[in-house]
Amino acid sequence: MSFVVSARKYRPQNFDEVVGQDHIAQTLKNALKNDQLAHAFLFAGPRGVGKTTSARILAKVLNCENLQEGFKACGECNSCKAFVDNASFNIFELDAASNNSVDHIRALNEQVRFQPQQGSFKIYIIDEVHMLSQAAFNAFLKTLEEPPPYAKFILATTEKHKIIPTILSRCQIFDFRRIQIPDIVRQLEFISGQEKRNIDQEALHLIAQKADGALRDALSIYDKIISTVEGDITYKDVADNLNVLDYDYYFRIIDSAIKEDFPSLMLIYDKIVKSGFEPEQFIPGLMKHIRDLLMVRDLKTATLLETGDNLKKRYEDQAQLSSASFLMTALSILNNADINLIRSHNKRLSVEIALSKMCYMNRAIEKKKTVVQTEKKEILKEKEVVIQDNPKESIAKISSSEAVQNPAKVTNPASEKDHKEEKEEEKQPAAATVKPVIEKIDAPQISANLDSLLKSIEKEENDKAGNGIPYNVERIQKIFDEFRDNTESQSLKTAMQYIKVRIDDNTVTIITPTRIYIDFLKQEIHLLEKIHDQYPNRDIKLLFEVNEKTFPEYEPPKKPKSLTTKEKYDLLVSKNPEFEKLVDALKMKISNK
Numbered sequence: 001m002s003f004v005v006s007a008r009k010y011r012p013q014n015f016d017e018v019v020g021q022d023h024i025a026q027t028l029k030n031a032l033k034n035d036q037l038a039h040a041f042l043f044a045g046p047r048g049v050g051k052t053t054s055a056r057i058l059a060k061v062l063n064c065e066n067l068q069e070g071f072k073a074c075g076e077c078n079s080c081k082a083f084v085d086n087a088s089f090n091i092f093e094l095d096a097a098s099n100n101s102v103d104h105i106r107a108l109n110e111q112v113r114f115q116p117q118q119g120s121f122k123i124y125i126i127d128e129v130h131m132l133s134q135a136a137f138n139a140f141l142k143t144l145e146e147p148p149p150y151a152k153f154i155l156a157t158t159e160k161h162k163i164i165p166t167i168l169s170r171c172q173i174f175d176f177r178r179i180q181i182p183d184i185v186r187q188l189e190f191i192s193g194q195e196k197r198n199i200d201q202e203a204l205h206l207i208a209q210k211a212d213g214a215l216r217d218a219l220s221i222y223d224k225i226i227s228t229v230e231g232d233i234t235y236k237d238v239a240d241n242l243n244v245l246d247y248d249y250y251f252r253i254i255d256s257a258i259k260e261d262f263p264s265l266m267l268i269y270d271k272i273v274k275s276g277f278e279p280e281q282f283i284p285g286l287m288k289h290i291r292d293l294l295m296v297r298d299l300k301t302a303t304l305l306e307t308g309d310n311l312k313k314r315y316e317d318q319a320q321l322s323s324a325s326f327l328m329t330a331l332s333i334l335n336n337a338d339i340n341l342i343r344s345h346n347k348r349l350s351v352e353i354a355l356s357k358m359c360y361m362n363r364a365i366e367k368k369k370t371v372v373q374t375e376k377k378e379i380l381k382e383k384e385v386v387i388q389d390n391p392k393e394s395i396a397k398i399s400s401s402e403a404v405q406n407p408a409k410v411t412n413p414a415s416e417k418d419h420k421e422e423k424e425e426e427k428q429p430a431a432a433t434v435k436p437v438i439e440k441i442d443a444p445q446i447s448a449n450l451d452s453l454l455k456s457i458e459k460e461e462n463d464k465a466g467n468g469i470p471y472n473v474e475r476i477q478k479i480f481d482e483f484r485d486n487t488e489s490q491s492l493k494t495a496m497q498y499i500k501v502r503i504d505d506n507t508v509t510i511i512t513p514t515r516i517y518i519d520f521l522k523q524e525i526h527l528l529e530k531i532h533d534q535y536p537n538r539d540i541k542l543l544f545e546v547n548e549k550t551f552p553e554y555e556p557p558k559k560p561k562s563l564t565t566k567e568k569y570d571l572l573v574s575k576n577p578e579f580e581k582l583v584d585a586l587k588m589k590i591s592n593k
Contacts, residue, residue, distance in 0.1 A: 006219040010191055012053055014061075014072040019187050019215055020179035021050050027174070028058060032071050037062075038172040040144055040153040042129075044160040045176025048214030054176075055125045055154040059083070059091045062152065063119035079119050090116040091123045096131040105132070105139040112143055112151050121152050129155040130162040137164050144170045178213025181205065181306045187215060188222055197226055201308035202235040209306065210242055245277050247311065250289035251318060257330065257358045258322055265355050279347045283338045283354075290331050293319045330358045471535060476501045476508060479534065483527050495520040498551050509543045513554040518544045565591045 012018045015025035024043075031037045041058075043051040061067065065077035073080050082088040094108070108124065116122045132140070144153060144167065155171060157163060185204045192199050207225070211218035221242065229237045239246050249272055256265040272282055295301040296315045305312055337354035344350040477500075484496035495517035502509040508531065512518055521527065521544070532540055548554065563571070569590045572579045583590070 006191055006223050007216045010187075010194070010219070012050070012057065013075070014070070015054075015057060016070065016072075018050050018054060018057070020183040021054065021176055024054060024174050024176065028054070029071050032061065037152075039147050039151065040171045041155065042160070042163070042168065042171035042173045043154065043156045043176060044173060045158070046178055046214060047158055048211075048216030048218075049176045049179055050215070051156040051176055052125070052127055054174075055156055056083075056093075058154060059123040059125060059152075062121045062123060063088075063090055063116075065119075090119045090121065091125070093125045093127065095127050096129045100132045100136055102133070102135045102139050105136045109139070109143045112147060115148075115150055121150050123152045123154065125154045125156070127156045128158070129167075130157045130159045134164070137167055141166055141170070179215050180213075181208040184208035184211060184215055184218045188218065191219070191222065195226065197233065198231075199225075199233040200235050202311055203233055203238040205306065205308050205311075206235060206238050206242070206244060210244065243276075245272065245275075245281065245285050247289065250286055251314065253286065253355070254289070254293070254318060254322065254330075257355070258326070260359055262356065262359050265359055266352065269352065269355060273348060279341055279351045283334055283341065283351065287331060287334045287338065290327050290334070293322065294324065294327050294331075297324065326361070329361050333357045333361070471503075471538065473501050473503055475534075476503065476531065479531060480527075483524075483530070492520055492524070498554050500550055502545075506539050507541045507543060509545050511545045511547050511550055513546070513548045513551040515546050518546065 015029055018025050041055075043055060045051055057073075060073045060080060060083050061071055063079040063083070064073040065079055066074040068074055075081075075084070079088065079090070083091055092111075094104075112122065112124075114122075147153065153171075155167075160168075160173075160175075185201075185208050188199070188204050188207060192204075203225075207218055207221050210221060225233055225238055225241055228241055236246065238244070249268060252268050253265060256262075256268065269282075292305050292307070292315055295304045296312065297319045302312075302316075305315060307315070333354050337350055341347055341350055480496055480499050480501070484493055487493060487496075495512070498513050498517060499521075500511045502511060510518075510521065512521070528542060531542065569583075
């Protein structure tokens with residue numbers, strides 16, 4: 001007997017056997033139960049998830065003569081037998097890749113006109129329907145929209161976005177999902193039991209992960225493995241056949257990085273390279289391993305780990321040895337290495353640099369913490385001596401505290417001195433630097449001295465803000481005048497004759513009589529930069545304002561008068577008398593308008 005691949009041998013024969021698409025199977029069964037079945041379906045989804053299988057099951061059920069409970073085809077009637085033998089006259093399977101022309105669709109439209117020879121429906125299954133040409137789609141529209149009552153169309157595609165909207169609007173769309181790893185593992189376990197082959201749970205999970213949600217791919221891998229390996233199948237057998245790096249390498253690399261065992265880390269990676277694995281395979285695999293370690297650290301996210309129970313326990317043990325900050329930093333290092341790998345001239349060296357950073361990043365984190373703690377201590381010390389460094393704040397604090405806590409002391413300086421002398425005998429003052437200031441300043445003079453001190457400090461700050469250059473209207477106006485005298489543009493000189501300046505704190509408002517002059521000034525970047533350069537410590541904001549009343553001497557330019565044809569003619573003749581002779585020679589007439 002010839003060998004039959006598992007994907008065909010164990011193809012589902014009813015809706016209950018379809019793996020991982022329960023939502024679609026239940027919807028179709030409900031439609032059959034309520035007699036609300038649409039005339040056209042579109043099954044869309046990734047490859048190998050059961051689109052064509054579901055279409056065949058639906059077609060088989062619709063024409064079964066002895067339908068069983070749960071909408072299962074009997075498999076014994078003439079229609080079911082003919083379908084199994086690919087000899088059915090009522091169920092047609094077409095491949096749109098090879099039947100994509102207008103002529104093929106026209107032939108299909110002609111076939112639809114004839115009623116089924118046996119059974120209730122003529123069913124057309126069109127696989128990879130997105131391969132039809134634009135003209136073929138258009139030729140198919142009318143038939144798809146209003147088919148005969150006995151015709152059903154089931155379209156299948158992996159690229160729904162390539163189908164024109166007019167086709168989509170005429171179909172009932174079913175979106176097939178990628179099959180989850182646990183569902184694939186259960187199906188592989190069932191097939192292994194039927195085939196009487198023993199296979200490890202970790203090996204089944206590896207096959208399911210490699211299939212990427214496609215059960216057909218998983219079954220193809222399974223067939224390859226059982227053909228290669230005799231006896232029991234282990235994780236190592238599957239990893240070797242699929243050229244997948246053993247997860248044990250990833251565990252050893254993380255262990256070495258945690259222990260800061262640099263030689264061991266480099267030797268492990270050297271062995272990986274000699275085994276034939278490229279950096280493009282290794283880095284994503286290690287990143288996924290670290291991601292799994294992060295997931296298993298919390299019970300809420302541990303369910304996202306798609307591995308067997310034994311391997312999951314190993315992940316949990318290693319996650320206990322590593323901190324979340326270590327894992328996140330390692331993930332960031334590897335992600336950057338993965339991004340830059342395509343531009344690297346020495347990919348092995350790039351990976352080794354990333355692994356070296358992982359190995360010693362704990363020291364970098366501790367060093368950073370030490371620096372932060374030192375900076376915090378320095379900030380606290382600065383706060384402790386702020387009274388010594390800032391006389392303005394210290395005197396303000398002294399005066400405010402004296403006024404709030406002992407308001408009577410300000411009006412009675414004699415009692416204030418007596419009270420201070422008694423305090424000094426009983427207890428030493430808290431801050432030695434504050435003591436001479438309090439002793440030298442009498443209470444009635446505090447406010448006067450404070451005002452003068454504040455004014456002097458304010459003056460110093462203003463001088464510092466402008467580097468000694470006075471900040472006033474005259475100085476800003478002088479900047480504009482100097483710039484006007486040095487410019488060669490006559491239009492700019494005219495514009496700058498009508499400029500006035502107004503200052504409000506750090507806002508400098510430039511007033512002009514017309515918006516045209518503002519446009520001239522905005523183009524002179526050097527002029528605006530010069531104002532900022534004069535006062536680097538001030539956050540100067542420049543505003544523009546149009547105010548014609550501020551400039552009574554300004555006269556807006558007059559609009560040129562529009563001339564009549566006769567006036568234009570007279571003007572040209574006055575400039576060139578020969579023009580009149582030319583007009584006479586050409587016998588031209590001059591309009592008076």
